[in-house]
Amino acid sequence: MTEAAAQPHALPPQSFSGDAPEIAPERDLLSKFDGLIAERQALLDSGVTDPFAIVMEQVKSPTEAVIRGKDTILLGTYNYMGMTFDADVIAAGKDALEKFGSGTNGSRMLNGTFHDHMEVEQALRDFYGMTGAIVFSTGYMANLGIISTLAGKGEYVILDADSHASIYDGCQQGNAEIVRFRHNSVEDLDKRLGRLPKEPAKLVVLEGVYSMLGDIAPLKEMVAVAKKHGAMVLVDEAHSMGFFGPNGRGVYEAQGLEGQVDFVVGTFSKSVGTVGGFVVSNHPKFEAVRLACRPYIFTASLPPSVVATATTSIRKLMTAHEKRERLWSNARALHGGLKDMGFRLGTENCDSAIVAVILDDQEQAVIMWQALLDGGLYVNMARPPATPAGTYLLRCSICAEHTPEQIQTVLGMFRAAGQAVGVLS
Numbered sequence: 001m002t003e004a005a006a007q008p009h010a011l012p013p014q015s016f017s018g019d020a021p022e023i024a025p026e027r028d029l030l031s032k033f034d035g036l037i038a039e040r041q042a043l044l045d046s047g048v049t050d051p052f053a054i055v056m057e058q059v060k061s062p063t064e065a066v067i068r069g070k071d072t073i074l075l076g077t078y079n080y081m082g083m084t085f086d087a088d089v090i091a092a093g094k095d096a097l098e099k100f101g102s103g104t105n106g107s108r109m110l111n112g113t114f115h116d117h118m119e120v121e122q123a124l125r126d127f128y129g130m131t132g133a134i135v136f137s138t139g140y141m142a143n144l145g146i147i148s149t150l151a152g153k154g155e156y157v158i159l160d161a162d163s164h165a166s167i168y169d170g171c172q173q174g175n176a177e178i179v180r181f182r183h184n185s186v187e188d189l190d191k192r193l194g195r196l197p198k199e200p201a202k203l204v205v206l207e208g209v210y211s212m213l214g215d216i217a218p219l220k221e222m223v224a225v226a227k228k229h230g231a232m233v234l235v236d237e238a239h240s241m242g243f244f245g246p247n248g249r250g251v252y253e254a255q256g257l258e259g260q261v262d263f264v265v266g267t268f269s270k271s272v273g274t275v276g277g278f279v280v281s282n283h284p285k286f287e288a289v290r291l292a293c294r295p296y297i298f299t300a301s302l303p304p305s306v307v308a309t310a311t312t313s314i315r316k317l318m319t320a321h322e323k324r325e326r327l328w329s330n331a332r333a334l335h336g337g338l339k340d341m342g343f344r345l346g347t348e349n350c351d352s353a354i355v356a357v358i359l360d361d362q363e364q365a366v367i368m369w370q371a372l373l374d375g376g377l378y379v380n381m382a383r384p385p386a387t388p389a390g391t392y393l394l395r396c397s398i399c400a401e402h403t404p405e406q407i408q409t410v411l412g413m414f415r416a417a418g419q420a421v422g423v424l425s
């Protein structure tokens with residue numbers, strides 16, 4: 001760490017000449033970022049690549065790219081089902097681009113609902129076996145929109161302390177009272193719900209898979225507790241769509257909770273392989289959300305080519321049984337291999353398609369991340385405030401299209417980097 005980083009709020013030295021009046025260091029609205037700027041500069045001065053400014057110079061497949069001129073295996077992309085290069089998905093996008101043009105120029109409420117938006121919402125109803133589906137421009141906006149619209153003044157949102165930023169921001173955008181419970185603690189959820197007044201409506205917000213450590217929620221117990229207290233339940237299944245449960249609907253399906261969850265939030269940016277977000281529900285009044293939801297109304301809708309790729313991808317995911325099996329087999333091989341080498345992992349067992357390797361501190365995480373990148377492997381580096389409990393970690397997200405040979409290569413890279421950096425003895 002350089003001195004600048006040690007004093008993150010230090011301002012640059014001023015130069016003075018003769019009797020010139022002392023010029024006060026300029027402070028404006030951006031001065032609050034001085035600490036961040038100094039920290040980033042210190043990182044760059046130490047000669048490492050900025051983990052948060054990586055450029056994919058070329059993407060060859062769901063698992064391979066060229067980064068800094070070097071062929072690199074991708075192990076940090078959320079492209080769980082490898083749909084980004086599916087020939088049918090690409091063809092659907094091209095076709096919609098030709099037929100409907102490059103964009104919609106408007107909100108879903110005005111001129112921005114095209115044939116393809118209706119198609120993708122039908123594909124979601126079919127995928128989830130639910131009566132209602134509303135598509136948003138991103139998963140972030142789906143959470144922002146649904147949480148702030150459902151829970152209003154005098155009502156309650158009860159959320160897991162380790163919830164994704166979009167869930168926290170959805171709470172902030174709304175006017176409801178916010179109550180947090182300890183991560184994945186059924187007991188704490190029960191206790192906190194029990195302290196709330198009976199009358200007001202309540203929404204419990206959970207995630208199927210928590211994306212930093214790759215752990216899953218005890219949804220069965222949590223949904224039972226929420227129902228006991230008369231609360232509605234929303235589950236964000238961003239990191240499980242396509243490969244949890246018999247139909248790939250998510251952790252709630254895998255835990256036998258069909259018909260017991262009121263709202264499921266998802267994204268097109270992970271297993272679906274494009275961009276967009278959605279909420280599905282069986283509630284008879286669900287359509288009313290469209291009439292009151294600001295992040296749905298006051299923004300342009302997704303381009304037709306994007307929703308056409310999503311429709312094709314979602315329909316293919318309904319029967320992607322073989323892909324699912326490959327994904328789980330890859331995940332188990334990676335988790336087991338890293339565990340056997342002695343790395344500290346986010347979960348004891350292979351619970352999801354995310355394997356988090358926990359490091360001691362920022363310095364160790366950055367050096368290890370750089371060693372892997374130099375060796376030809378890209379993983380996500382994650383740090384507080386995104387991570388829980390001040391942890392620094394290297395997050396691996398596995399793809400169905402990784403070959404077993406690639407997984408073995410990745411394990412070899414981790415061993416070499418871990419030994420070089422001193423994480424492994």
Ligand SMILES: Cc1ncc(COP(=O)(O)O)c(C=O)c1O
Nearest residue numbers: 138139140164211238267269276
């Ligand atoms: C749990 C969760 N919800 C929502 C989102 C937002 O999804 P999107 O990328 O579509 O905005 C993410 C993204 O990482 C996520 O992890």
